[in-house]
Amino acid sequence: MKRFANALLCASALSMLSTAALAEKLTIAMVNNGDMIRMQKLSDDFTAKNPDIELEWVTLEENILRQRVTTDIATKGGQYDVMTIGTYEVPIWGKQGWLVSLNDLPETYDIDDLLPAIRGGLTVDGELYAAPFYGESSMVMYRTDLMEKAGMEMPDAPTWTFIREAAAAMTDKDAGVYGICLRGKAGWGENMAFLTATANSFGAKWFDMDWNAQFDSPEWKEALTFYIEMMNESGPPGAANNGFNENLSLFQTGKCGMWIDATVAASFVTNPTDSQVADKVGFALAPDNGLGKRGNWLWAWSLGIPAGTQKAESAKKFVEWATSKEYLAMVAEKEGWANVPPGTRTSLYENPEYAKVPFAKMTLDSINAADPQNPTVDEVPYVGVQFVAIPEFQGIATAVGQQFSAALAGTTSIDDALSNAQALTTREMQKAGYPK
Amino acid sequence: MATAHSRSAARLMMSPAVILLLGWMIIPLSMTIYFSFLRYNLLTPGTEAWAGFDNYRYFLTDPAFFDAMGNTFVLVLGVLLITVVGGILLGLLLDQPFFGQGIVRILVIAPFFVMPTVSALVWKNMFMNPVNGLFAYLATAVGLEPFDFLSHAPLASIILIVSWQWLPFATLILLTALQSLDQEQLEAAEMDGAGPINRFTFIMLPHLGRAITVVILIQTIFLLSIFAEILVTTNGGPGTATTNLTYLVYVQSLLQFDVGGGSAGGIVAVILANIVAIFLMRMIGKNLDA
DSSP: OHHHHHHHHHHHHHHHHHHHTOOEEEEEEEEOOHHHHHHHHTTHHHHHHOTTEEEEEEEEOHHHHHHHHHHHHHTTOOOOSEEEEOTTHHHHHHHHTOBOOOTTOOGGGOGGGBOHHHHHHTEETTEEOOEEEEEEEEEEEEEHHHHHHTTOOOOSSOBHHHHHHHHHHHOBGGGTBEEEEOOOSOSTTTHHHHHHHHHHHTTOOSBOTTOOBOTTSHHHHHHHHHHHHHHHHHSOTTGGGOOHHHHHHHHHTTOEEEEEEETTHHHHHTOTTTOTTGGGEEEEEOOBOSSSOBSOOEEEEEEEOBTTOSOHHHHHHHHHHHTSHHHHHHHHHHHOGGGSOOSSBHHHHHOTTGGGSTTHHHHHHHHHTOOTTSOSSSOOSOOOSSSOOSTTHHHHHHHHHHHHHHHHHTSSOHHHHHHHHHHHHHHHHHHTTOOO | OOOHHHHHHHHHHHHHHHHHHHHHHHHHHHHHHHHHTEEOBTTSTTOOEEOTTHHHHHHHTOTTHHHHHHHHHHHHHHHHHHHHHHHHHHHHHHHSOOTTHHHHHHHHHGGGGSOHHHHHHHIIIIIIOTTTSHHHHHHHHTTOOOOOHHHHSHHHHHHHHHHHHHHHHHHHHHHHHHHTSOHHHHHHHHHTTOOHHHHIIIIIHHHHHHHHHHHHHHHHHHHTTOOHHHHHHTTTOSTTTTOOHHHHHHIIIIISOBHHHHHHHHHHHHHHHHHHHHHHHHHHHHHHHO
């Protein structure tokens, strides 16, 4: 009994100690990407400068995080004070009034230094609703040795026709080398991200100005037919189940001639510890068809603050620290330039040190080539390059992605896949009450 | 001898536990039913309205719905067939005395302790992958074209993965049942001139009846809600070839944040599961009474 009383005394003394140094606790929902994990490791720098703020991290895989964060903000749960969200969520949530505006960040933050394309994707009606932590686009990664062996030369800005020829020339199925690896796994953020961006370069679009689905257009048929024929000629078997990670491992083990995917993959395929082909990788812009649009996307993982939080001031301090120029400089000093979060600030790309990184220029050019406000050849009523920034998009695009994945696997014909996509998109849009 | 008085006292004593259990079940279920009649999407707050049977109409006319129904039943029946037949055969094998029996039994049971997501990933990337997988390696070694399992036989592949996970469960239950069989009966049958096939058909199988019933019942309950294996391997595709009811409800509620539609789907799934359960009970209830 006495021991118990002592324990109680100790416990109460401890709790008094901890309330004495009362720190405000920020809960941060974070994606488990390499750059973000690194930020968590370096966050001692922030707590040293702000001893009155304590950080608590909730680290989750992208899709789970999206579900948690969306549910939390929609039900006003208030679990998180800072959220990692992408360019898809920001326009929708900003319009709903779910996010705190960041326009009043201090002068030293230098909002004008943010890359225009990225900043545009995070702005609604002139208000910046999230600060970009890193930005990405997509580009062609190719094997310089195989290109040479095929007797071809990759231009900086290739056309789709060239890509298809090069893929066929690089393919050597007996040696297990496939000319081109592309996403085929169904999902709005998997194959549909790639296919929507690609369709833009063929002049196809999701909706016309009256929100009518456009999968019955000749442009979509051309884009999808091109993709499937090229994959059947020169792609790896089982492509219909390959997403980003599967293609990354295929490329790293030397099975792919070309891979068109996220610019962040550049640091993985050129890293000698993970990649068997690290010294044989070249980069080029995503292909086009001469219609004035390239098939590359635009995405930025960004930090936003939910509107209901009581701790907006501390949260802003944290967001400012994590996305500042000083943070980039700190990562460069501690981890090297190749590990700096890319794609957010003009000043980073003007830095001569950073220009030595092999994929720096191509990443910047790719990001600058994307325009979320005018993603495709014709005028469209929506914002977003490889997505349509409306709440219904995730569900619709995943179902459409399944159809296109089946067409790639050969279990559905291209015409059936397109007419199914048209029917289900029309149905879901009616259900949601468009045109609004 | 329980008097009326002591019986009612017993009921009174039990009531807190009973009420708690009822609440445990009734409250979530009634909330789900309530939501299923609302037009309620998390992403469009403030537009909640009474929707009547709209959610049900949309769910039942979803082009993927009948595919999902069919896939659910094929998946359940396929896995049941493989695990029951395989479980009996493995049980017979492990029932024989041989060297290293203990180790072999542990190895046979091992797959049951592997998490569904993990085993699905291992199967997808290390066995079935047409470029790097073991099956592709074996096929090329004998000069065949590697078969792309998850694109060309998606549902069969998932049945295979799930069967691999549930086979140990069936084996375990059937093996214990075999071990409880009276050896003297078998010896007597042998002396009367019954061959091994006859001994199995007329003595072992009837004895296993109850164990088989248990395996079928318990597995059906779990197999109706297979989800992780589908999410990890095929995302319900290609097309809707591997979308089952559980996956369809997931798509409704967590990809579209449509609480109304997801709840309606959930209720439909509950009703279907109950229909299946009633039929199962009818069909094999005789066995349980025996």
